[in-house]
Structures are given as structure tokens and as C-alpha cells.
Amino acid sequence: MIVRFHQATLALGGRPVLSGLDLALHPGELVGLLGPNGAGKTTLLRAILGLVPPSAGTVHVFGRPATRGNPGIGYMPQTRGDTALRLRGRDVLAAGADGHRWGLPWPGPATRRDIDRALELVDATQLADRPMADLSGGERQRLLLAQALLGAPKLLLLDEPLTHLDPAHQAALVALVARLRSELGLAILFGAHDLNPLLGAIDRVLYVAGGRATLGSVDTVVTGPALTALYGTSIEVVRAQGRVFVLPSPAPIQEHAAVPG
């Protein structure tokens, strides 16, 4: 078992964000982490990273309680607005390669080999010598994905890497992640706002909403009744032309309904 939540409650500032989490991720599986904004996707990832200790229950990673600085986890945080990184990609990657150790930031030969390997895995070798700010969104995401692959992790946590990408680049990034999974045998938790770019690539879906989470196949989790139970309000799931749409059910009085998915 790569990750196991057992009766876990995750709280931020004393307020429970997610509770009653009971889930397990298997080695080598690609799981889509879905849910509306603010539902607790990032909190769940941070719990796996040991940054949010469970206020109740347990979170185990690789069979041990989750702790900060686990070298077996590769993490790609959500991109912030400021991408004015004037440094070249290779230097940004090198800064993070053994960034937790003291000393001068010049990578040794082993680290440099690791950086080259990671860049090659995502086909970003040519991108790495240009300033990050000169790259397109998709190229920058590939470099950050390379960074997450440094140190050969067994588990990859991707926090909404598709944000700010157009559909073509979304599809390309999903294909790249799927390829990494099969080439490296990684377990991957892929956070996303919309299920559709992930359809066909993911094995299972971890859906977070209404303070709870449920894990299962797309066909069992992303259904009207299952999501209605999760959200606590009436949800309808429409499938059309191979795509899935999660919609709040039309109710007589429902202004500004939060459109999930």
C-alpha cells in the first residue's frame, strides 16, 4: 500500500476540512484527485506530505506515518500567479535537487545526472537552458514535472497541473503523465478541476467534496447518486460524446449554485 488514510480527519486552523477519510492507493496506479475549488484537494496532498498532520485517525505513506521531507514522494505544487522567474530552468531544478541540505547550490555530478535523467523523461532537455519566464505554460509545467521526478520517487503528487493550459496542452500533459506511470511504475495522484482531460488515463478517481472523499472507478464514483451523497446536495451527472459533466440538479430556488467539477 503506497498511501493509506484510516479514519483520518484533516483540519486547518482547528476547522475540519475533510473527515472520515478511509482510502488506500496501490503501487503503480494513476488516480485522479477531483473536486470543486476549496474542497480540500491541496490539504489532502499536504497530509500525504506530512505538512498537515491528521487531527484524528492516521495517514500512512509507504507503511509509515506521513512525515515531512519524505524522499519517496515527488511533489508538484499548484503554480502560483507569479511566473516571473528570470532564472533558467536548469538552475531552478538544481536548487531543489538537494535543496534541504546546507551548502553552496552547485550540484555535484550525481545530482547533475539526476537532473539530466528527469529532463529527458519529460522531453524538456532543450527547455532547461532558457529562462523559466520565456517558456509557455505547458513547457513550464514539464520542467516542474521534471523537478518532481528528481530523486526517483515512488509516488507523485500533482496539484492541478492542468490549470492555465489550453485543451491541446492539457491532453499532452496527461499523456506524458500516463507515459511516466507506465515507464517508471509510479503511483500518481493527479489533482484536477475537471475530470474530462483525465478520462481514459486514470485508473480510479478520488473525489473530494462536502468535507468527505470517496475513491473508486469513474463509473461508480462519478454518478448522480454517489456524488449527491458526497456533496450533500442534489447532483446530476450527464454523459455525452464520451465526456462527463457534473452539474447541480436544477432546483426551483438555486441562485449562484456552485458548479462542481
Place this chain on the structure above:
Amino acid sequence: MRNAFAAGTLVAVLAGPVGYALVLRGQSFAGHALAHLGFTGATGAVLLGLPPLWGVIAITALGGAAMGAMGEQQGSQRDVAIGVVLALALGLGVLFLGFFTTSATQATSLLFGNVLGVDAPTLWTLLAITLATLAALAILARPLLFASLQPELAEARGVPLRRIGVLFLALTGLAVAGCVQVVGVLLVFALLVAPAAAARALTPRLLQGATLATALALSQTWCGLALAWFTDWPVSFWISLLSAGTYVAATMLERNRPSPLPLRDGPGRPSPLPLREGPGKG
């Protein structure tokens, strides 16, 4: 003049790398604020009968650590807090200045620097803080860089963000104390921030950037001293003029640089990424 060259060299070598890290972290305002604190430290030390430089070192290092401890707060809120504290510090500095009845020259040399008046003990102190700060920065450099560029990731890897921030601003305080000796409290930006910002505009490489920042700070200081010698105009004027000129030239060069990649896929031009195998999209 020899003391002035030695002091200027030491300070420039210190200001280059520290300033580069400061600009990289987007904390140049903190550097400016620390310099103002230095004024209070210097006047306070004089009041107590101590060398002004000691007062500057003590208060800027402490002030830096305190600002680092506030680091978690929101940007604008933090800037206001820093601004309020530095206004108070300058006010206190004026009060201390009022207590001792020396002429305004002492205040002027604190505000605008008096590198030509550097004596041997000051030079030794500058040597000590330069060596100590650079050694500490060398130890801190890797996690500092990681924490500056990718704080979320650094935190996940176990980098103590807050402690790093506190330590770094304390080091910045020491570098500021050195700069105050050369260009004075009000012109610290010219030595600490402007060369680093110019270097950032000129190269995307880390090592080259830090080296270039140091080289620019050095050449500004040396040229400033030489020009002051020939013209009899203040050293600080020349350094600040050279610094501003270098910064403007660097930003103009950056703007006019041809785009290194004419064929990039912008958001308006979707092109599939080169993949080894076709996108297996469902």
C-alpha cells in the same frame, strides 16, 4: 584613499551575493528599511560612546532577524509594518542626534556615507563582517535558494522556511551595515540592490548572476572612488550615479534582447508537445 579602496572592495564583495539573493527573494524593500534602522544604531552607539559601526551592526542584524520572523505575513501588510518600524527608528535616530551636540557633519556622513574617513579599526571590522557573512551565506545558500524559488516544494522537502528567512535577513543586516560605511544609510540601494537587479536582467544563470552582481558593485565602487578623486565631488554621488546608469542600461539591454526562441508555443498557438508516443487520450 587606500583605506577607502580597501573598504569599498570589502563591501562590494559582500553586497554582490547578498544583494543578489535579496533581489531573488523580492525583499529589496527590507534591505532599504534595514539601512534606516542603521541610522538609529549609529546615533545610539555614539550616544553611548561606542563606535557607530558597532551600533549599526547590532541593530541591523537584530532588525533583520525580526523582519524575517514577520516573514509569514501578507506582502503589503508586511511592507506597512516594516515602514512603520523604520519611520519610528529614524525618529529615534533624530532624537539621539539631538542629544549629542556635534555638528551636522556626523549626521551627513551617516546618511550619505564617508568612505574617505574609514580608519584602520573600521576596516578590520568590515573585514570581519564580510568574511563572517559570506561564510554563513555559503552554508545557507542551497536551502535559501530553494526556499526562495519554490517555497511550497521546499517546505514539503523539510526546509525550515521561517528559520531560513530569519537567518538570511540577519545576514542582510550585516551587509547593510557594511554598505552604510561606504554610501551611507540613504544610498544602500545603490550598492546592495541595483547591481543585483542589473545582473538579474542580464543573465538567467545563477552563478553568472551572483558573480556579475559582485563585479558590478565592485566596479561601481572603484570607479566612484576614482571619479571622486579627479572631480572632488562626493564618492556617494558617483557611486549612486554609476549604479543608476548600470541598472537602466541593463534593463534596456534586456528589453531589446531578441527573443531566444522564435517558435514557442504560446497559449494562442496550441501545438501538441513533442512526445515519444502519441497522446493516448481517452
